[in-house]
Amino acid sequence: MSTLRKEEAVKQIKVDENSPLFDRTGLLHKEFPSDFRQIRYFTLLIVQTAPPDIKEINLLEQQISEIIKNAVKHGNRCDMEKKVRVWYSFSPEHAHIIVEDEGEGFKDLEKWNEFNRKRQTLLEGDDFTALADYVSFRGAAADDNDGGNALFAALEYWNGGFVFNQKRNAVAMLKHFPRRHLGVAKESEN
Amino acid sequence: MELKIRKSGENYIIDVNGEMDLYNSYKLKELVMKMLEKKVERFIINLENVDYIDSSGIGALIYICSTIKKMNLRLIITNIHGSVKKVIELTKLMGYFPITQTIEEALQKMEA
Numbered sequence: 001m002s003t004l005r006k007e008e009a010v011k012q013i014k015v016d017e018n019s020p021l022f023d024r025t026g027l028l029h030k031e032f033p034s035d036f037r038q039i040r041y042f043t044l045l046i047v048q049t050a051p052p053d054i055k056e057i058n059l060l061e062q063q064i065s066e067i068i069k070n071a072v073k074h075g076n077r078c079d080m081e082k083k084v085r086v087w088y089s090f091s092p093e094h095a096h097i098i099v100e101d102e103g104e105g106f107k108d109l110e111k112w113n114e115f116n117r118k119r120q121t122l123l124e125g126d127d128f129t130a131l132a133d134y135v136s137f138r139g140a141a142a143d144d145n146d147g148g149n150a151l152f153a154a155l156e157y158w159n160g161g162f163v164f165n166q167k168r169n170a171v172a173m174l175k176h177f178p179r180r181h182l183g184v185a186k187e188s189e190n
Numbered sequence: 191m192e193l194k195i196r197k198s199g200e201n202y203i204i205d206v207n208g209e210m211d212l213y214n215s216y217k218l219k220e221l222v223m224k225m226l227e228k229k230v231e232r233f234i235i236n237l238e239n240v241d242y243i244d245s246s247g248i249g250a251l252i253y254i255c256s257t258i259k260k261m262n263l264r265l266i267i268t269n270i271h272g273s274v275k276k277v278i279e280l281t282k283l284m285g286y287f288p289i290t291q292t293i294e295e296a297l298q299k300m301e302a
Contacts, residue, residue, distance in 0.1 A: 040211065059273045062244050069212060069244075128286050132259070135252045135286060145216055147249025153280035 010120050011155045012113045019163045021172035022098060027087035032068075034076035034084060034101075039069050042084075046097075050090035055177045060095055063157050066150040067099045067171060074141060075101030075169055094160070095175040105168030108139045112151065119152070193221055201232045201300050203293065207239040210247030210274075219250045222257075231263045234296045238269035243277050255287055266296040 028049060032042045043065040050057060068084060076082035082102040089096050106112075119134040136148030155162055160174030191208035202225060206218060222233065235254070237243075251267065258265040268290045270278060278284055290296040 037213075040213075056273060056276065058242060059276050062242065062273065062277060065212075066245055123282050123285075126285065131286055132256055135256070135283065136249060145212065145246055145249075147215075147245030147247070147252070149248050149252070149281050149283075150245035152282065153245070153277060156280040156282075 010117055012116070013109055013151065013155065014161075014163045015109065015166060015168065016163050017166040019161065019172060021096070021161050021163055021174055022165065022170070024087045024098065027089045027096065027098070029085070029087050031083045031085045032072075033080050034072045034078050034082050035080060036069075036072055036078050039072055040065055042086075043068055046086055046088055049088070050095065051092050054090060054092055054095070059157070060175070063154060063175075064095075064097060066154060067097065067173070070150070071099050071101035071103075073146075074106075074139070075103030077103065077141075093177050093179065095177070096160075096173070098170060098172040100165075100170035103169050106164060106171075107168070108137075109164065109168060112137055112139075116152065116155075191215075191217060193218060195221075195225075198234075198297060201234055201297060202230050203234045203236055205236045205239065209242040210240055210250065211242060211244045212246040215244075215246040215250040219253055222254045226257070226261070226263075232300055233258060233263070233265045234293065234300070235265070235267045236269055236293060237267065237271075237274055240274055241272055243274045248277065248281055248283070251287065252283070264300060266290055266299060268293055268296045 030046060043061055046064060047057065047061045050060065054060060068086070071084040072078060076084065085100045087098040115134065115137050119131070122131040122134055138148055142148060154173070158173040158175050160176050162171065162173045164171050191206065191210060191214040194205045196203050196205065204221065210218065255265060266288050269292065270289060278287070290299055
């Protein structure tokens with residue numbers, strides 16, 4: 001594999017203000033106070049609009065909950081005066097979400113990408129001893145209750161893209177669900 | 191989330207019941223740390239009754255796993271299934287965690 005192709009193969013968090021994923025046309029909208037205690041409740045209010053036959057709906061709920069948690073905790077620092085705004089649409093084939101907070105933006109984004117590149121290299125080499133230092137990303141404001149692994153899973157889960165705006169206080173993401181044929185999902189489309 | 195401890199030989203099995211989320215995953219971490227203080231050396235964490243885990247839950251498992259590895263003690267996580275398995279797969283940590291399919295298999299592995 002050439003260096004260029006290998007670079008492309010490593011998934012990264014991108015910054016692109018003009019990404020079509022930030023198009024809010026036709027999306028539903030809700031806004032919430034930055035109440036840490038209610039993150040999962042807010043998430044349920046959003047996910048309840050998804051069609052019930054959507055694939056692995058509790059995994060979708062978990063992934064959305066992580067992004068809202070980041071906005072509430074790391075973006076708005078749980079300041080109840082600050083809002084988290086969410087735009088969303090769902091169908092059996094897709095989930096499209098935009099989450100925006102009033103914080104200073106994800107300043108550690110480049111550090112995170114660099115950390116993830118090293119992590120990927122260790123994973124490819126099955127080097128689980130050295131991987132021990134790369135299982136959790138600790139940002140400057142992280143505490144003991146932060147898993148430090150949510151965005152690794154997010155990049156894998158949101159297969160249609162995961163992108164921040166220029167200020168890095170809003171993130172847009174898209175998930176394509178596999179089409180169902182006679183009620184059976186084709187694994188190759190996962 | 192409810193945690194119960196039972197003993198099988200020298201092995202301490204922690205049965206986790208409920209959701210391992212941002213509000214309660216620290217409880218498992220605290221329990222294991224207390225057990226380490228009491229010189230427990232062999233841990234089996236049973237996730238049979240866990241249907242939801244988030245990054246805090248995964249973080250708790252990472253913390254427990256790395257602490258026990260550093261102390262040269264034994265840990266096996268067992269009965270990972272459904273969306274819990276999916277989240278661990280997305281995080282690409284299936285190879286990092288010591289995992290078995292069943293408690294029986296975990297007990298056999300502990301004796302090996």
